[in-house]
Amino acid sequence: DTAVSQTPKYLVTQMGNDKSIKCEQNLGHDTMYWYKQDSKKFLKIMFSYNNKELIINETVPNRFSPKSPDKAHLNLHINSLELGDSAVYFCASSPGTPGYEQYFGPGTRLTVT
Amino acid sequence: AQSVTQPDIHITVSEGASLELRCNYSYGATPYLFWYVQSPGQGLQLLLKYFSGDTLVQGIKGFEAEFKRSQSSFNLRKPSVHWSDAAEYFCAVGDDKIIFGKGTRLHILP
Numbered sequence: 001d002t003a004v005s006q007t008p009k010y011l012v013t014q015m016g017n018d019k020s021i022k023c024e025q026n027l028g029h030d031t032m033y034w035y036k037q038d039s040k041k042f043l044k045i046m047f048s049y050n051n052k053e054l055i056i057n058e059t060v061p062n063r064f065s066p067k068s069p070d071k072a073h074l075n076l077h078i079n080s081l082e083l084g085d086s087a088v089y090f091c092a093s094s095p096g097t098p099g100y101e102q103y104f105g106p107g108t109r110l111t112v113t
Numbered sequence: 114a115q116s117v118t119q120p121d122i123h124i125t126v127s128e129g130a131s132l133e134l135r136c137n138y139s140y141g142a143t144p145y146l147f148w149y150v151q152s153p154g155q156g157l158q159l160l161l162k163y164f165s166g167d168t169l170v171q172g173i174k175g176f177e178a179e180f181k182r183s184q185s186s187f188n189l190r191k192p193s194v195h196w197s198d199a200a201e202y203f204c205a206v207g208d209d210k211i212i213f214g215k216g217t218r219l220h221i222l223p
Contacts, residue, residue, distance in 0.1 A: 004156070041201055043157075043213040056210055090156055098208035099145040099164055104156030 003027050004105035006091050012111045013081055021076045021108045023091030031055075031097055032074040034066060035090040037107070043090070049074055050096070081112045115140050117206050119214035127222045128196055134189040134217050136204030146187040147205040148178055151216075157203060163187065174198070196221045 004025045013019055025032065033056075034046040048056035052068045063079045074091060088107045094100040118137045126132055138144070145164050149157040161172025168180040178189045187204060199221045204214040 041151075041216045041218075043203065043216075045210060045212075048210070092156075099162070101147075101159045101162065102157075102211065104158070106154075106156050 004091055004093055004103050006089075006105040006108050008108060009106065010109050010111075012113065014113055015081055015083060017081050018077070018079045019081060019110070020078070021089055021091075021110070023074045023076070023105060025072055025091075025093040025103070025105075027093055027095075027103060028072075029093040029095050029103070030071060031094045031100075032068065032071070033092040033094075033102065034074065034076050035092065035104075037088040037090060039087070047074075047076075048097075055097075078110075081110075083112050086110055086112045115144075115206070115212055117204055117212050117214035119202075119204055119217050121217045122215070123218045123220065125220040125222060126194055129193050132189075132191045132194045132198070132219070134202050134204075134219070136187045136189065136214060138185050138187065138204070138206045140185075140206055143182065144206040144208055145211075146178075146180060147211065148172065148176070148187070148189045149203045149205060149213075150174075151201040151203065153200070160189070160202075194219075194221055196223065 031050045033048045037043045046060045047066045049068045065077045068074045091105040092102040094102045116139045147162045148160040151157045160176045161170045163170045201216045205211045
């Protein structure tokens with residue numbers, strides 16, 4: 001069974017569209033994250049949730065809105081997509097913070113044309 | 114400011130040779146320190162981590178890392194690399210929030 005899964009794996013869309021990426025973890029972890037990895041492989045945290053509560057919200061445009069319906073799911077909705085949003089988005093989970101290993105999903109490659 | 118520096122963007126070693134990947138950090142206190150590996154098209158996997166205790170940490174896949182407080186470094190080593198070690202390696206530091214370095218791409222020559 002996949003520990004952290006993301007759908008879709010690939011997402012190609014046009015500028016101005018709205019899209020969502022879903023993430024689910026079956027590890028029973030309390031904390032979930034969204035990261036953005038740009039074309040140069042630089043990995044930066046966007047959001048973190050602990051038991052459905054937002055605990056980290058980096059300087060991300062408000063076009064990005066995370067939603068955690070329960071502690072096993074953390075979805076990312078992006079409004080009015082821009083070319084600069086093209087990247088690989090990773091979901092991760094951990095038993096808590098600080099210092100715990102983070103388990104990463106396989107990533108969603110978003111291409112905005 | 115908190116930061117992580119991996120000075121080598123690419124490293125190439127021959128299969129069977131030893132490996133050292135460098136990582137330096139800037140942090141207010143001693144943070145948690147991690148090394149992750151990312152194979153092409155995949156997510157990151159933890160190799161090892163350090164917070165306290167023995168400064169030489171053993172990880173998976175035969176990797177180890179040494180914490181040197183005086184140098185603010187946490188270098189990753191492996192005595193003999195295998196072709197399957199070719200990947201991107203990320204050093205990371207932090208506590209509630211983890212900051213990742215920009216990665217070192219490891220190439221293995223047959």
